[in-house]
Amino acid sequence: MNEKIAIQGAQGSNHHKVAQLLYGNDTPIEECLSFDALVDQLLNDTAQKGVMAIENTIAGSIIPNYALIDQNDLQICDEYYLPIHHHLMALPGQSILDIKEVCSHPMALLQCKQFLKKHPHIKLVEDVDTAAVAKRIGKEQLKGVAAIAPKIAAELFGLDVLEDEIQTIKNNATRFVVLQTREQPIQDFNKASLKFELDHKRGSLAAMLNVMSDCKLNLTKIQSLPKIETPWKYAFFVDVTFDRVADYEKAKAIIEIMAEDLKVLGTYNNGRPS
Amino acid sequence: MNEKIAIQGAQGSNHHKVAQLLYGNDTPIEECLSFDALVDQLLNDTAQKGVMAIENTIAGSIIPNYALIDQNDLQICDEYYLPIHHHLMALPGQSILDIKEVCSHPMALLQCKQFLKKHPHIKLVEDVDTAAVAKRIGKEQLKGVAAIAPKIAAELFGLDVLEDEIQTIKNNATRFVVLQTREQPIQDFNKASLKFELDHKRGSLAAMLNVMSDCKLNLTKIQSLPKIETPWKYAFFVDVTFDRVADYEKAKAIIEIMAEDLKVLGTYNNGRPS
Numbered sequence: 001m002n003e004k005i006a007i008q009g010a011q012g013s014n015h016h017k018v019a020q021l022l023y024g025n026d027t028p029i030e031e032c033l034s035f036d037a038l039v040d041q042l043l044n045d046t047a048q049k050g051v052m053a054i055e056n057t058i059a060g061s062i063i064p065n066y067a068l069i070d071q072n073d074l075q076i077c078d079e080y081y082l083p084i085h086h087h088l089m090a091l092p093g094q095s096i097l098d099i100k101e102v103c104s105h106p107m108a109l110l111q112c113k114q115f116l117k118k119h120p121h122i123k124l125v126e127d128v129d130t131a132a133v134a135k136r137i138g139k140e141q142l143k144g145v146a147a148i149a150p151k152i153a154a155e156l157f158g159l160d161v162l163e164d165e166i167q168t169i170k171n172n173a174t175r176f177v178v179l180q181t182r183e184q185p186i187q188d189f190n191k192a193s194l195k196f197e198l199d200h201k202r203g204s205l206a207a208m209l210n211v212m213s214d215c216k217l218n219l220t221k222i223q224s225l226p227k228i229e230t231p232w233k234y235a236f237f238v239d240v241t242f243d244r245v246a247d248y249e250k251a252k253a254i255i256e257i258m259a260e261d262l263k264v265l266g267t268y269n270n271g272r273p274s
Numbered sequence: 275m276n277e278k279i280a281i282q283g284a285q286g287s288n289h290h291k292v293a294q295l296l297y298g299n300d301t302p303i304e305e306c307l308s309f310d311a312l313v314d315q316l317l318n319d320t321a322q323k324g325v326m327a328i329e330n331t332i333a334g335s336i337i338p339n340y341a342l343i344d345q346n347d348l349q350i351c352d353e354y355y356l357p358i359h360h361h362l363m364a365l366p367g368q369s370i371l372d373i374k375e376v377c378s379h380p381m382a383l384l385q386c387k388q389f390l391k392k393h394p395h396i397k398l399v400e401d402v403d404t405a406a407v408a409k410r411i412g413k414e415q416l417k418g419v420a421a422i423a424p425k426i427a428a429e430l431f432g433l434d435v436l437e438d439e440i441q442t443i444k445n446n447a448t449r450f451v452v453l454q455t456r457e458q459p460i461q462d463f464n465k466a467s468l469k470f471e472l473d474h475k476r477g478s479l480a481a482m483l484n485v486m487s488d489c490k491l492n493l494t495k496i497q498s499l500p501k502i503e504t505p506w507k508y509a510f511f512v513d514v515t516f517d518r519v520a521d522y523e524k525a526k527a528i529i530e531i532m533a534e535d536l537k538v539l540g541t542y543n544n545g546r547p548s
Contacts, residue, residue, distance in 0.1 A: 034398070034400075036387075036398075061337065063335065063337070064380070064384055067384075106338070110338050110341075113310075124308070124310075126308070202487050202490070202491075202492055202493075203483070203484070203487030203488075205483055205493060205496070206480055206483030206484045206486070206487050209477070209479055209480030209483060210477070210480045210484070212480070213476050213477030213480050214477075216476070217476075218476055219476075219479060221498060221508070222479070222496065222498050222510075223497070223498065224495060224496050224497065234495075236496075
């Protein structure tokens with residue numbers, strides 16, 4: 001039986017693309033309107049795996065998603081780094097001078113800021129979804145409005161691409177994680193995501209990082225996140241890579257003693273293109 | 275001459291409230307439609323100070339705002355911690371059973387998640403602004419729709435509050451920083467915001483935190499942020515508090531030698547209520 005993969009957004013979205021790249025074009029998917037809904041699909045076992053964007057080269061971590069993974073005790077079992085391309089699109093026949101406003105997700109507007117600054121006559125309007133704007137422009141035949149979205153949205157909704165690749169950083173990428181409810185231990189892995197809490201003693205985070213360094217773990221990411229129950233106290237989410245599982249196991253054993261509430265969010269293989 | 279204070283959002287917003295609390299009820303304000311616009315007001319000298327939300331007890335850092343401060347070389351000259359209250363509001367005469375959808379900012383929806391889970395008949399719809407939804411409900415007399423917004427929005431737009439204080443964590447607070455374009459050194463301060471970059475050598479962040487700890491600095495916040503120009507390399511934004519300015523100056527001198535590109539984002543007085 002094929003596993004069903006929950007994705008955030010609709011067919012043709014970047015989440016869908018990642019699901020196809022990892023599990024094949026014919027893999028059954030479950031479209032979810034929000035990251036919350038995606039988690040619910042996993043908890044209900046309607047879907048067995050979920051693909052979730054977790055950080056972006058430009059805007060950094062998608063912080064609420066860290067909380068979702070943690071609070072629902074989900075396990076990260078894989079990751080994928082997808083290059084992101086943004087295109088400016090509008091109704092056929094419109095030129096950039098006809099465009100009075102661009103609507104898109106704040107993240108997409110941020111990622112195309114340099115391009116947009118060159119066209120100060122265009123008003124920027126935030127919307128909750130990139131592809132939904134493209135759909136609305138096509139359906140309501142909106143003149144003077146452009147969307148910033150993946151190319152597939154132009155094809156789906158009958159728009160023309162006015163400008164290709166308008167993202168500021170050409171090698172913009174988003175990191176996606178694959179989530180499941182149960183831990184399925186794998187023999188060999190070279191990356192782990194950990195969460196721990198520390199008391200407020202001076203130097204406690206430094207001590208923890210010293211252990212990781214001594215055990216030959218490379219810190220690839222650190223994210224402090226407020227503890228919801230205790231305002232202004234922080235939990236730390238870290239990603240580490242390593243050559244030998246034994247090194248990771250040793251560090252883990254020490255951290256378990258030193259930190260409060262160590263939680264392994266997942267062990268998996270490093271998906272970052274080198 | 276009174277300085278003009280740029281705020282994100284409109285009169286009655288939380289940003290406005292912070293401006294009033296810090297600079298008095300009659301302080302001239304400049305309403306800005308986005309954080310980008312707020313920065314532009316400062317760069318143009320239309321406003322001399324700007325109030326910007328930077329992190330929240332529940333959702334963590336507002337990451338794009340860190341990039342705005344850094345890229346535009348703004349200085350943090352003050353901070354304020356404002357308790358946040360969310361209220362569910364709709365047209366007068368409507369009960370919670372009449373409500374079919376709640377529209378609000380994703381952050382507000384997140385902060386009221388527990389309450390909303392108790393009312394599964396209500397569809398959650400993301401919007402870009404909390405108060406704008408309240409305004410739309412009032413203006414278009416929308417039945418069946420509720421907003422999550424500050425109480426002042428109900429008063430302004432003729433809505434009734436259906437439920438008080440629906441945020442999950444009752445002591446939810448948002449940290450705001452006050453920004454200006456020029457550094458105006460103050461004699462005495464006990465908090466600093468720093469940004470530095472590190473090479474990828476194992477243990478380099480641990481070494482930096484050891485210095486801070488040795489110099490009696492307390493790390494209150496650490497945030498890794500991708501370097502825009504160099505995908506998947508990180509800069510670190512840290513906040514530190516200390517008892518003696520001399521301790522801070524010593525740590526700063528050492529970090530300046532050890533880290534690449536140390537930048538002081540601001541020195542100011544700790545505004546966190548103890």
